[in-house]
Amino acid sequence: MIDTVSDETRGTLLVVDGHSLAFRAFFALPVENFSTSSGQATNAVWGFATMLAQVIDAEKPDHLAVAFDVKGGTFRNTMLPQYKGTRDAAPENLLSQLPIIQQMLDALGVTYIEKPGFEGDDVIGTLATMGEQAKYKTLVLSGDRDAFQLVDDWITVLYPGHHFKDLKHMTPEEVLAKYKVTPAQYPDLAALRGETADNIPGVPGVGDGFAAKWINQYGSLESICEHAEEIGGKKGEALRANLDQVKLNRKVNALVRDIDLGVSVDDLTFGGIDVDKLNELFSSLEFGSRTKSRVLKTFNGGVAPKSNGGTGVGENGNGKGIEISDVEHAQDAETLNTWVAKHLPNPTGVLTDAGNDESDGRFSIDHALRCNGDVEHSWVINASGNAKPGRVTANAITLQHGDAVLVIEIRGNALPDAALRDALNDILAKYAGAMVMHGYKEQLHLFASLGISLPQPLFDTKLAGYLVQPDFHADTLEQAAAHFLDLHVEEKKEEATQGLLDLDDDTNTVGEESQTSTLLQHVGIIAELARTLAPQLDQREQFGLLRSLELPVSRVLYGMESQGAKVDMHRLDTMRDTFAAEARQAQEIAWDFAGTNVNLQSPKQLGKLLFEDMGLKPTKRTKTGGYTTNADALQKLYFNYASDERASGFLGALLKHRETNKLKQIVATLIDATNPSDERIHTTFEQTVAATGRLSSVDPNLQNIPNRNAAGREIRSAFVPGEGFESLMSCDYSQVELRIMAHLSGDESLIEAFKSGVDFHKYVASLVHGVPVDQITPDQRSHVKAMSYGLAYGLSSYGLAQQLKIRPSEADALKAKYFATFGKVHDFLESCVSRARELGYTETMFGRRRYFPALRSTNRAARDAAERAALNAPIQGSAADIMKIAMIRASKALADAGMNSRIILQIHDELVVEIAPGETEQVTALVRDAMENAVHLDVPLDVSTGVGADWQLAAH
DNA sequence: AACGTGTTTTA
DNA sequence: CGTAAAACACGTTG
Secondary structure, eight states: OOHHHHTTOOEEEEEEEHHHHHHHHHHHSOGGGSBOTTOOBOHHHHHHHHHHHHHHHHHOOSEEEEEEOOSSOOHHHHHOTTTTHHHHTOOHHHHTTHHHHHHHHHHHTOEEEEOTTSOHHHHHHHHHHHHHHTTEEEEEEOSOGGGGGGOSSSEEEEEEOSSTTSEEEEOHHHHHHHHSSOGGGHHHHHHHHEEGGGTEEOOTTOOHHHHHHHHHHHSSHHHHHHTGGGOOHHHHHHHHHTHHHHHHHHHHHSOOOOOOOSOOGGGOOOOOOOHHHHHHHHHHTTOOHHHHHHHHHHHGGGSOOOOOTTTSBOOOSSSOOBOOOEEEEOOSHHHHHHHHHHHSOOOOOOOOOOOOOOTTSSOOOOTTOOOHHHHHTOEEEEEEEEOOTTSOEEEEEEEEETTEEEEEEOBTTBOSOHHHHHHHHHHHHHHGGGEEESOHHHHHHHHHTTTOOOOOOSEEHHHHHHHHOTTOOOSSHHHHIIIIIOOOOOOSOOOSTTOOOOTTOTTOOOOHHHHHHHHHHHHHHHHHHHHHHHHHHHHTTOHHIIIIIIHHHHHHHHHHHHHOEEBOHHHHHHHHHHHHHHHHHHHHHHHHHHTSOOOTTOHHHHHIIIIIISOOOOOOBOTTSOBOOSHHHHHHHHHHTTTOHHHHHHHHHHHHHHHHHHHHHHHHHHHHHEETTTTEEOOEEESSSSTTSOOEEESSOOSOOOOSSHHHHGGGGGBOOOTTOOEEEEEEESSHHHHHHHHHHTOHHHHHHHHSOSOHHHHHHHHHHTSOGGGOOHHHHHHHHHHHHHHTTTOOHHHHHHHHTOOHHHHHHHHHHHHHHTHHHHHHHHHHHHHHHHHSEEEOTTOOEEEOGGGGOSOHHHHHHHHHHHHHHHHHHHHHHHHHHHHHHHHHHHHHTTOOOEEEEEOSSEEEEEEOTTOHHHHHHHHHHHHHTSSOOSSOOOEEEEEESSTTTTOO
16 A cells, blocks of 8 residues: 555565454453353454454455464563563453464464564564565554554554554554654653553653653653753653653563564465364354354455455345446436436335224234335435535435446535436335335435435335344444444545535545445445345334334424524523623632632532532542532532531532523523524434434434523523414423333223322322322322332432432332332333343333343343333333324324424424414314324323413413 | 543433 | 433543
């Protein structure tokens, strides 16, 4: 790849730090998932093989050697007894795998070298030097930064980043850019800084930055030592105190580069695979055939198989890869139509939509609608661009079927002509039944910006991936490919859900050719994802969830996002100024009491001031050992120190500042997020983020606008109906989650409580305490209410006590009484967890799954957390499903009735509707009905509604 | 500049 | 020592 040396090179030599790679593999992969039935851990072996294969595929070396450390001391231990003390403590689980790795290398025909008395690092240094002298371009794969000293024009260190696959190519330029010193000076820097991984102390308080500064000032470590007296400050002092240590470090971190290894670089070819031996080894390790073929393919002949070049998506180990060879471009309707006629599969007729069968109260799922066969005859469409509501820009549309791809480039956010647009609209309508895409909602935005309406596709790989594994979140298509397909392709540019390139950005250096290749790659990945995910969805009978729930919801959300929520900018501006002034005032007061201008937003500074300088007694600690300064703790302190004028004065002002400053910030964010052209906020509802099935809202988050106290609630008054609308309506489900619990548990008492019609929490309190409803005290009611809400979270007695500020024993008693009254609820909650333990996953009423591997964790805290999550998931998830059904129904009802009113926001159990003039009554009835009758449970779904001139006034 | 921590807001 | 989220400021790290 380096042109300046390529014409003289004899080839490429890859030198691997065997220990470093094994360590990396061991800690990156969970042992639980990689061990044989007899209990032998294999994670490091597997990781070693696949990581090495990855690097060989990427770098295509023709010569290869792996260096290992040997047991027994080296010259370094004599100098520094604690040297690599941390490494010797390697777990037995890992040590036992090292010989296996060496066996594997033997079978693969790869040379590995260990030299008694020296470390792997010295072997590496020697090999790299030999490679360079023999005019090989030399790559050193190592996670040990000491290797950076080897870097020069011929030698590059491949240094793994956070994810192994993003290997950094450390060239002289890279080293200089990163550390501000040359590779030759790097050991000087390391000596000053020390190396925690090797248990080598440096100068305390000196990191890369200061070390580099000194080296550049004095030229070398030697010179620094000579001038140590001139360096001032604490750090200079620390340097002088540790001079001996630093000098010793420097001796130890110099790599030996001239060991006699008894081999020459030319000998280090690889690929003489002993297939029988490898088969035997891999079988005994219980590796699958996929791993075997992957490894064989890479090592075969010492030259990695030719890849598909920059265009296509290569094979993925299943042998089902896509080869894209036939790329065309279209800028007019005729070319498009010709291509479609030639390449797209014939439409097989309109698919029947799964309906909402209310006969058994269960949202019906059309099980007949299978996907396996259909996906084989499907085609992919993908618009690329920025799908952010409010500033949507599309830059290309790519169609794919089989090995044929058509690219339509878009300039200036518009199609070349109306004929092309009409042609696309026709094609989409006709071929939608076999259409596959990634992210229907985003695609709707992109296509709409071009005047094209996008029908519901057969399959959506983004939504499907979410249904299959809701806890996994892929930010890019490449990540989805890596996760679901084990297909590792490079990401051209981060940013954007679809990995899209921005043509408008003139700083963009990515060439057009490369852009096209990215487009091809994306449709290839989508096709392959569909092929992998469809059978999984089918097998779990979740295809209906995709087609009847998620895809239609995408459409509703697209509408909500593109409409946005109108805000009263004047009101927002006023509020920001008011909150800002209050916050400033509170800050002044706080500073007066404190006598110092502490940063009120710094927990660290606050902790120091309160608990060290002012000497208050800390209430709690944070997990990292700091002092807790959250509102709860401050409130307690405020009461405890009520007589201390300074303390309580400061605390009161601080609390006030916290509150108002937060509100100020929220308002400022809203102002910033408002689209100036329509004074509307276009949030993005994330449909594939919350693991339970809920939506989330980002950029800005409109699902956490304050609602608890009056000051915050004011912010809601800034959300108003836009032009052509007369009011806002808010509709929310009351106690959905509790109702779901009542239904799912079949608890007669709780069901009766909902049917009774009296104040629910009072009624429950009367059952729990065994006293008549009219004798329930406010305390009893609120305590029972908290208990009811806490149920679905797996609330502990301790937590309940904390929240209600009562003694744990009282909380315990309440909990016992509650469960005695609602025994079936208790049993139900238990059954959620035990079922999840058995099946490995939980399910909502509609078959939405969430997997809980942590239920089998050996870590108690992790297991407990998983149990609470497993208890909550079916409840929160079912509520989310019900709301999604309601949204689809409401949206359809409004459209069918010809209403202009529309849903603009969803806040988990609440819908906000922008009401057009004269439609209030009808819309209220329609939305209420859509929500109440989304499903039929054994308890009624109660919906309360309110209408007003703004969101706050619409509250009820 | 990128990340983790602490805090706060919602349902 | 309560489930699900998003966002901000700070301070440390690279």
